[in-house]
Amino acid sequence: MIYTDKVMDHFTNPRNVGELADANGIGEVGNPKCGDIMKMYLKIENGVISDIKFKTFGCGAAIATSSMATEMIKGKTIEEALKLTNSAVVEALEGLPPAKIHCSVLAEQAVKTAIADYYTRLGIDPKPIVGELTECDACHLH
Amino acid sequence: MIYTDKVMDHFTNPRNVGELADANGIGEVGNPKCGDIMKMYLKIENGVISDIKFKTFGCGAAIATSSMATEMIKGKTIEEALKLTNSAVVEALEGLPPAKIHCSVLAEQAVKTAIADYYTRLGIDPKPIVGELTECDACHLH
Amino acid sequence: MKHFVYADNSATTPISDEVLTAMLPYLKEGYGNASSIYSKGREAKQALEAARQTAADCLGAQPGEIYFTSGGSEADNWAIKGAAAAGAKKGRRHIITTAFEHHAVLHTVQALEKQGFEVTYLPVGRNGIVDPEDVKKAIRDDTCLVSVMYANNEIGTIQPIAQIGAICRERHVWFHTDAVQAVGNVPIDVVKENIDMLSLSGHKIHAQKGIGVLYLRRGIVLENLIHGGAQERSRRAGTENVAAIVGLAKAMELACSSIEEKQKKLIPLRDKLITELCKIERSHLNGDPTRRLAGNVNISFEGVEGESLLLMLDMNGICASSGSACTSGSLDPSHVLLAIGLPHEVAHGSLRLSLDWCNSQEDVDYILEVLPQIIQRLRAMSPLWERIKKENIDYGI
């Protein structure tokens, strides 16, 4: 597996690492058994993601996609953030090895899960807005 | 296959090559299909092999064993010549590759066949003296 | 200058100067085909047969029992498929191996399972060592092969091969051992240890990649894996790679004559690493602490994922591995670590450091300087680590 310079940059210097004490939307996806957990902390103000942090347990691509995803939605509206696709993350990273595409799916899901949590906290059913969140099936345990 | 120096010497400078116009015992063994024919010419005087020549169509080992066999029995009595075994030829050549041992058998048979011819020409049944001469079975045609 | 530490010698090793020097004449003017009759061919043939003698001597074997192959994987495939085919002819379709073999063995027996063979995978326990008693119990009347590796490639544990060999000989079952990681690290005598078949690979002992040996005890006849020309006494076709073979023989000679010296050098380095790294909170040594290769360190760090650990080590000039090199790109944690009972989440966070002649006390010190910081950094951004600490998770290892 060979990562692009962009991936290596985001792996080496991940943007927005950490936790947000005052987060009002938190999403965690992945499974330690699979070797990937992403946790995103959102601070949403007036429908805008004013701050974002992440913590990731996972491979280089998992860390880099988390970092890139946070960078791509920071300062964006919820609507814009919900449009973030895994392929946009892959593209922004100038590509990922085929075996690592699932990390970008995880990053997309982490964002959506955090937004869903934001709505849930507000007493709003997130499903009509965020859609159904399915378990990532990239990891097939034997 | 790697030949000994002795084999290469007898191959390069074979002793007693040619025909004997006044031969009184000639033996030919082998089969062109197998890639080996040895023909020996003996001049026998007073029970002694006073002269000997050979012609051989065959591999390096075939030529070397013919040459060595002629050298080993030249000047010897018939009795002594009949005692020549293929392994004595192999030993004198300081060894032959396993796949080439059959050449030494051929050389032994060529000598015996020539002596048998000598007796036959004299009207003497060679069998009790020389023994049964069987076809060499080293070459198995498919 | 940036530090560079190559600590992945179980993945592959550089060709040593002596080996390359031995090879070069055959990469250059000594190019003759060893089957050719003229002097250039005969010279190649002589070099080939001298190499065979050397290889045999290193194993306590006879030259006629040595077959050169394209590496450890081919040797394993040939031994196992060949023994299975021979067994099947006598109605014996049961194979015994272990759960933590190299994939060259595991995937081969799995292919045989699809063809109707039955395979028993022996457990290896938390210490990564097969119990000979388990072999004894597993042997059945229809067992055609026992294949147990000599030393494990990930956790370095050394198996009781002589005992297993004695059991198999007594029961008249062929015994194969994948000794790819053991050669040059452990003295091997195929006769004393009752080994019927043994695989080894050049690139683990400073010879070229793509060359190996299958030792086949006199009397064991296997169907060819590669049919064709009459090379290797008609049992392994293909124009002989004389340069690589001569190099392999030189490498075996050097490796097998310096085992003690190597152990003397590496064991203190290994043990220093183990001692210091095990001081890191929630770290676990994998495999028996003493019955292991002199250069092998394998430790799991909870809450950390192996690939990012390796990448950070690489950025600091340290080459290491996590799981075996062959399966990088895979999402699955090492089958070896699962076999010794690690939970998936811990197996993911494992590191193998494999030391060799090239390594020094300075390397060890440098690793000990860099590695704990990396672990700390990764744990600081790991939600799993957060959870482990918060919930005080006990993986029971």
Add this chain to the structure above:
Amino acid sequence: MKHFVYADNSATTPISDEVLTAMLPYLKEGYGNASSIYSKGREAKQALEAARQTAADCLGAQPGEIYFTSGGSEADNWAIKGAAAAGAKKGRRHIITTAFEHHAVLHTVQALEKQGFEVTYLPVGRNGIVDPEDVKKAIRDDTCLVSVMYANNEIGTIQPIAQIGAICRERHVWFHTDAVQAVGNVPIDVVKENIDMLSLSGHKIHAQKGIGVLYLRRGIVLENLIHGGAQERSRRAGTENVAAIVGLAKAMELACSSIEEKQKKLIPLRDKLITELCKIERSHLNGDPTRRLAGNVNISFEGVEGESLLLMLDMNGICASSGSACTSGSLDPSHVLLAIGLPHEVAHGSLRLSLDWCNSQEDVDYILEVLPQIIQRLRAMSPLWERIKKENIDYGI
């Protein structure tokens, strides 16, 4: 100085300077395992994939269709056994090949015959060329594979591969060609020629021994011959021999870009040898005079035995072969020469001279000076020659 003429380039070739130069970095500091994640490994991987691209380009293939093997023999075995196993799953157990394939093909199909496959051996005629009509006629509903070599290794005849490819494609039968002798001598385009599988070997084109390629058209999935690690997209296990692979790619690049130039150089030399040697009494050119490799001369001399001819040539510094190099030590005459209808006694007296870049007009002149004398000398001591002359034997060739 004594003359030295290497005229056995179909047996093997020296590694060229360019190739060795390309290899050396990977025999030295570039030793990383191509499956390793750190930079030393990634660099090796990059070199490997660049080599795959080059190899693909030379054949008109895609990189994903190139599998590196340990040589021509392994590639042949894998293609044929793999296709047979795939065929058997669909109840197709008939294979078509020719009577004059290399042993890597012939012995493989013979092994399959023992397992219940049926094999049709197509005739090749006195000129050593397969008639595509014969292929067409031989194909049956249960045919799973047609394997016809691209150029014969003994008599150098080039087969109508594109026509055979078209027939096989039309009938939906997999087509394999052993192109070990053709690569670098004949332009090859696997797509245009409808080739499904193609074997080649490095050491015939100035790369190392022990490295080769199996081209597998996209969509063709064969059971592994060598199971194990995930190398070669999980289809051929074993740590990649990066040095040899990089060298092979360089060799293919050089060979495939200089085919015309090579033909321009070698055909006049070849034809001079053929013309002059055929002036020797009772000598016979084997194989088509023009549809043959630019450097191949194969002539039978009645009344002479091949091995002694070769030894005498060797004593004069000339390296040549009789039959193929792989079977020296055998007592049987070449199956190729028998397949084109030579009687045994004539087949025994055959000589192959195979020319390449290293050869010159002077070499040809020297051969023409030495060879007739040797023939004369051997005939003078040959009782077979005596008989041929006396009985004026006509072998009808």
